[in-house]
Amino acid sequence: MNFKITLLPGDGIGPEVVGEAVRVLEKVASKYNHDFNFQERLMGGCSIDKYGKSITDETLADCQASDSVLLGAVGGPKWDDPNAKDRPERGLLALRKGLGVFANLRPVKVHPALIDASPLKPEKLKGVDIIVVRELTGGLYFGQPKTREMVAGKERAVDTLEYYDYEIKRVVELAFQLAKGRRKKVTSVDKANILESSRMWRQIASNIGKANPDIELEHTLVDTAAMRLITAPAWMDVVVTENMFGDILTDEASVLAGSMGMLPSASLGQATVGLYEPIHGSAPDIAGKGIANPIGTILSSAMMLRHSFKLEVEATAIEAAVDAAITDGVRSADLGGALTTRQMADEIINRL
Ligand code: IPM
Ligand code: MG
DSSP states (O other): OEEEEEEEEESTTHHHHHHHHHHHHHHHHHHHTOEEEEEEOOOSHHHHHHHSSSSOHHHHHHHHTSSEEEEEEOOOGGGOOTTOSOOHHHHHHHHHHHHTOOEEEEEEEOOGGGGGGSSSOHHHHTTOEEEEEEEOSSGGGTEEEEEEEEETTEEEEEEEOOOOHHHHHHHHHHHHHHHHTTTSEEEEEEOTTTOHHHHHHHHHHHHHHHHOTTSEEEEEEHHHHHHHHHHOGGGOSEEEEOHHHHHHHHHHHHGGGSOGGGOOOEEEOSSSOEEEOOSSOOOTTTTTTTOSOOHHHHHHHHHHHHHTTOOHHHHHHHHHHHHHHHHTTOOBGGGTOOBOHHHHHHHHHHTO
16 A cells, blocks of 8 residues: 655654654565655754744645654754744644644553563553543643733733533543443543533533443543552553643653653544654754664554554554564663664564
8 A cells, every 4th residue: 555654853853763763664665565655844943943934834734635744853952942933842733733633642551571661669560551542732732812911010921721512522532432442441631620621521521421331431630640640550541631631641651661762642633644753852962862762653653554544464563573672672771771773673673
C-alpha cells in the first residue's frame, strides 16, 4: 500500500529521533511491501527562524493533505522570550487544532526489564498498563479570552477553561470504545468539586457510562488521580481527562515506564489524518549529541501504522522489536546505558 507521511522533525532532539523512526518505517516498507512517501516540513522554532512563523499555512495544508503526520518535538531556550510574538508551542497547538485531532492517546506500559529504571518500588509497577486519553483541542489550552492587560495600574493575565458539551462527549466516547477492547474500565478525571467545566464533564461521562453498562466507570478528582498514579498505578486502565490535566498526568505517568523517552502518542480526530509524536520534549540539553532515546518516536510510528493505516501486523512487529531489544539489554543514556540514538534504532531494525 501507498501512504504519504509528512515529517515535522521540529527542534532540539526532534530531528534525531524522527530520522531514526523513518529508518524503522523504511525497513517495514521493504519487508511488508509498502510505499511510504515522506515529505519534510518545518514547524516550531525552526519555522520561526526560517519563515518568522511557528507554522505556515502551506505547512498546515500539506499536513492536512497527507495520510498522517510524524512529529519530533518543538521548543527550546532560543525561543523562550516571554514577549515574543510567536512561540514554537503555538505552532503545535495550531497543528493539533488544524488537524482536528481532539483525542491524544498516551499508552503507558512498564517493560519488566525496565522496572529497575523507575524510581517506584517494583511491586507497585506490576501489571501497569494504562492508556491516557487526553482531550487535545479544547479546555485551558484554547479557551477564550486568553489575555494580558493593565487594569487600574495592575497587570492582569487570564486563561479560560472552556468546553462545549460535544467536545467532552466525543472524547469520552472514544475512551469507552477503547475500554471495550481492554479491561472494560474507564477512569474519568476532573476537578468537579471546584470547576464548572468539570461538573459538566462528569455529568456527560456519567450519561455515557449509563449507555455502556458493560464498562465500569469511575470518577476521580485530578489531585487524587495524581497521587494514585504513584501509589497504585495498576489500578488504572483507560483514563480520560481535560487537556491540561492530561498534559500533567502523562508526564507523571511516564516515570512509571522508566523514562519519558519511551512513550509514544497518537492524536486522532474525525478525519483520517492522525498526528503521531513522542510525549517527550525537545530536550535542548542533549540536542545534537546523538544520544536521545528514539523509542518514543519509533513506537509513535507503530501507532501510526495501526491507527491511520490499519496495518496491525506491521505495528505489532515494531512493538515486538522494541520489546525484544529492551529485553536483550539495549539501553540509551536515559535508561542507564551508553548506546547512541543511531545504535538504538539499529538494534530495533535488526530485530524487525
Ligand atoms: C505535550 C507537550 C506540549 C503540550 C507542549 C510542547 C506544547 O508538553 O505534548 O505534552 O503541552 O501539549
Ligand atoms: Mg506535556
